[in-house]
Amino acid sequence: MKRVTERRTYSYLGPAGTFTEAALEQVAEARGQDWRPVHNAGEAFADVLEGRSHAAMIAIENSIEGGVSTTQDALATLPGLRIIGEYLVKVNFVLVAPRGTTLDDVQVIAAHPVAYAQCHGWLGEHLPAHSHVPAASNVASAIGMLDGSLPVQAAIAPPGIVRHYDVDVLASEIGDNAQAVTRFVLVTRVSPPPEPTGADKTSMIVELPHDHPGALLELLEQFSTRGINLSLIESRPIGDELGRYRFVLDADGHIEHERMADAVLGIRRFSPRVVFLGSYPRADRQIVQYPERYADEVFVEARDWLRGILSGEPEA
Structure with a gap:
């Protein structure tokens, strides 16, 4: 069957x-x-x-x-x-408008806030007096322009918009950074996390126990002392009071690796709240490099050595 x-x-x-x-x-x-x-x-x-x-x-x-x-x-x-x-x-963008619209006709532009922020340079040079109406997505900006739900003459949208909607492209490649x-x-x-590939990333969100000099350093040392590189460190307010932040972290490696597991356990002992977001393959598939002293077998040997001490075994 x-x-x-x-x-x-x-x-x-x-x-x-x-x-x-x-x-x-x-x-x-x-x-x-x-x-x-x-x-x-x-x-x-x-x-x-x-x-x-x-x-x-x-x-x-x-x-x-x-x-x-x-x-x-x-x-x-x-x-x-x-x-x-x-x-x-x-990511790059085009400025689109209903058929027959010219750049001189444009006074108000619809754009998703993130897209709008990435086009400031071009807009400042070519449409310095424009106003901005936020849209829910990069495509919603064009839809709202066409159906009249957004009071605009043009919209910032992805280049693929022309495959789905009848619009004129007033300008292309309007993003400030072509490498965005x-x-x-x-x-x-x-x-369970996907199996390790050797080119992995582990993401988590960590709160500091309390605000004191060196608190963030203590957090970061959990990774540096185990040879783990952090590719992202970003703070976000917790929201319950001023001055309280959580940290979004991306660490190179997989939770199944001894060095990463040891670091996460250290974080768990240190932080009042840890949100493990996942270990997964990196988009660039770049193999994670680390010093030999942080290889898995080194952590295993160290644990075996300690176990022997506690059990009274003679050292070799």
């Missing part, structure tokens, strides 16, 4: 044509499955937690603007989520 494979649903910030959809297109196991466009990250996370979707693709970091705060805060406060992969999408990249993560409900 032929085995029937259960179909999976993947949520992403829609509608069709967004950079998030471009990230989801990189996920081999998502091809041919059901893709569910949503309006915001909260809806995507709810889909996963409530079982409507197997996974959700969410933007978490941009090379220009840094961390996506709504995603980081949701991961810090919503229990039951786990990152299983990351994907990079090169957005990092996306694929999020599921809590499950």
Whole structure:
């Protein structure tokens, strides 16, 4: 009997044509499955937690603007989520308008806030007197312009917008940085991490026990003393009072590696709250390098040595 494979649903910030959809297109196991466009990250996370979707693709970091705060805060406060992969999408934008519009006609522009921030230079040079109306996504900006729900004459959108909507492109490559990249993560409900590949990343969110001189240094030493590089350190306010922050951390390596497990245990003893977000393959597939003294077998040998001392075995 032929085995029937259960179909999976993947949520992403829609509608069709967004950079998030471009990230989801990189996920081999998502091809041919059901893709569910949503309006915001909260809806995507709810889909996963409530079982409507197997996974959700969410933007978490941009090379220009840094961390996506709504995603980081949701991961810090919503229990039951786990990152299983990351994907990079090169980002640039076009300025689009209804057919027949010229650049001289443009006074108000619709744009997602992150996209708008990445186009300040071009806008300041070519449309210095414009106003900005925020949109829910990079494609929603164009839809709102076309259906009249946003009172604008033009919209900042992804280049692929022309495949889906009847618009004129008033300008291309309007992003301030042609090398801009957005990092996306694929999020599921809590499950065992993917197997180590040698090119992995571990993400977590850590709160400091209390504010005192050297508190952050004590946190970072948990990694540096075990030869672990941190590729991301970003603070976010906890929100209960001024001066209280949590730290979003990306560490090179996998939780199954002895050095990473030892560091995470050290963090757990140190911090009143640790949110383990996942260990997963790096998007660039770059093998993680570390000094030989932090190899797994060194940690194992050290534990065996201590076990021998405690059991009264003579040292070799």
